[in-house]
Amino acid sequence: MLTLLFTTPKKMIDSNFKVACSSCNLRELCMPVGLEISDMKKLDEVVATRKQVKQGQLLFGNGDPFTSLYAIRTGFFKTCVSNEDGREQVTGFQMAGEIIGLDGIVTDHHSCNAVALEDAEVCIMPFANVEELSREFPVLQRHVHKIMSREIVRENGMMMMLGNMRAEERLAAFLLNLVQRLHARGFSQSEMILRMTREEIGSYLGLKLETISRTFSKLSEDGIIEVKQRYVKILSPEELRKIYNPQPCQTSV
Amino acid sequence: MLTLLFTTPKKMIDSNFKVACSSCNLRELCMPVGLEISDMKKLDEVVATRKQVKQGQLLFGNGDPFTSLYAIRTGFFKTCVSNEDGREQVTGFQMAGEIIGLDGIVTDHHSCNAVALEDAEVCIMPFANVEELSREFPVLQRHVHKIMSREIVRENGMMMMLGNMRAEERLAAFLLNLVQRLHARGFSQSEMILRMTREEIGSYLGLKLETISRTFSKLSEDGIIEVKQRYVKILSPEELRKIYNPQPCQTSV
DNA sequence: AAAAGTCCTTGATATAAATCAAACAATTAG
DNA sequence: CTAATTGTTTGATTTATATCAAGGACTTTT
Secondary structure: OHHHHOOOOHHHOOOOOOOOHHHOOOHHHHOOOOOOHHHHHHHHHHOOEEEEEOOOOEEEOOOOEOOEEEEEEEOEEEEEEEOOOOOEEEEEEEEOOOEEOHHHOOOOEOOOEEEEOOOEEEEEEEHHHHHHHHHHOHHHHHHHHHHHHHHHHHHHHHHHHHHHOOHHHHHHHHHHHHHHHHHHOOOOOOEEEOOOOHHHHHHHHOOOHHHHHHHHHHHHHOOOEEEEOOEEEEOOHHHHHHHHOOOOOOOOO | OHHHHOOOOHHHOOOOOOOOHHHOOOHHHHOOOOOOHHHHHHHHHHOOEEEEEOOOOEEEOOOOEOOEEEEEEEEEEEEEEEOOOOOEEEEEEEEOOOEEOHHHOOOOEOOOEEEEEEEEEEEEEEHHHHHHHHHHOHHHHHHHHHHHHHHHHHHHHHHHHHHHOOHHHHHHHHHHHHHHHHHHOOOOOOEEEOOOOHHHHHHHHOOOHHHHHHHHHHHHHOOOEEEEOOEEEEOOHHHHHHHHOOOOOOOOO
């Protein structure tokens, strides 16, 4: 098969090649901004190696010992938790420049699965390095704290979605967030190819896949988006934002 | 009224009294364990002052500049986020020894409200102090990282609850979690007085107050708990755990 | 090119929880 | 001590989403 022919040779995967953050074009996403060149070079030590993860493979799984954070260089991941009786909850979708693995710090073991939704490459940042350099560089320390705080705030927002919002609002918020993050990475601000199935979107948003499908159809019929399988185009961002933030009904004084 | 007579004088509130973590009986909840006495004394510098917060008052609110983390000494808080159209989501309930304010780090402004559900006292830990001492004491640095990671993992669990679980399962999980945390603080492992209304529980669990009330009644009828307003006694922790973690149906091979 | 496997859509029906409503209990204010 | 307010319970009804079901559209395998 074609894919086999183009597979990276085994020895390349999980290689020991050094990656220089200082010359990485995702620098401003992963690393603190406003660093001196000299400091930046020293921070290159955060990253030990890179690792490739094929579509469908686990970067880390529930119960794995925690050793490192991972900065996504290319590709797309989902993280999910599952409980005793096998129910799964997707807790996030992550793309280039985002950091995963923070869940492992508290118990020294990961409590979720990180699965590549497309062939991906990550920078391995041994957490011991992160902590050591954080002590030396206050700007890195602050950066790490912000990344963790951002994740806490994001999850607060998810609780609001899951606890209070209707299916259409959740999907609108999801699409707006996704396209905004893609746009920040140089992609279109209106078009995208989804990397996940309806079922995965549903799991993330606390809905069933049929509801996702129906809600896509509804938004499409209303002329707000165009959907063709994984391809989504936002025709009216304002309408989508209105669905997400419905104005409170005007009541008479 | 009685409460007025016993109110702490105004000058005591938001006082500059130093609090020594090294001699605080909540030490093992807020602070890293296994510290040398000498290091512990230095860590006393983390806490600047204490502050009293009366029932119903805000410790901090959405939009407030972020300056400090707060360690709860006494009392009980809720944190909640709200959106443009006024819907509220309780994101957590916090008790003695727990840290609040982490949401403010990422933007230097808080993104939620922290409200005292009973008269409370907190230790103010200016975040600049926390970061400075973290650079000096790796054990404190690790501790701060764990606290943030724990919050991320807790919220992952909430996403599972809100996305996948039924009303009865959510309430069972809530009661088990609450009583377990109270027990860790020396209270009963079966009885408790709830500090929040049915509506607040509902907001936290993504349910309406009537559903909370009905679910309490159901658990009570089934002999699993005893409920009298805010008083709750867990009669059968095993049954409650079974509801939370229903065994997957045994299917034939 | 056909077959098999995923993934997606749409319709019919079921259901858990929301909503509406009213009475009741507990607490606070006058 | 009584009235007002706030919080809780319970019943009747509605509704948003889940579930069940079947066919269609891609994708991968053979």
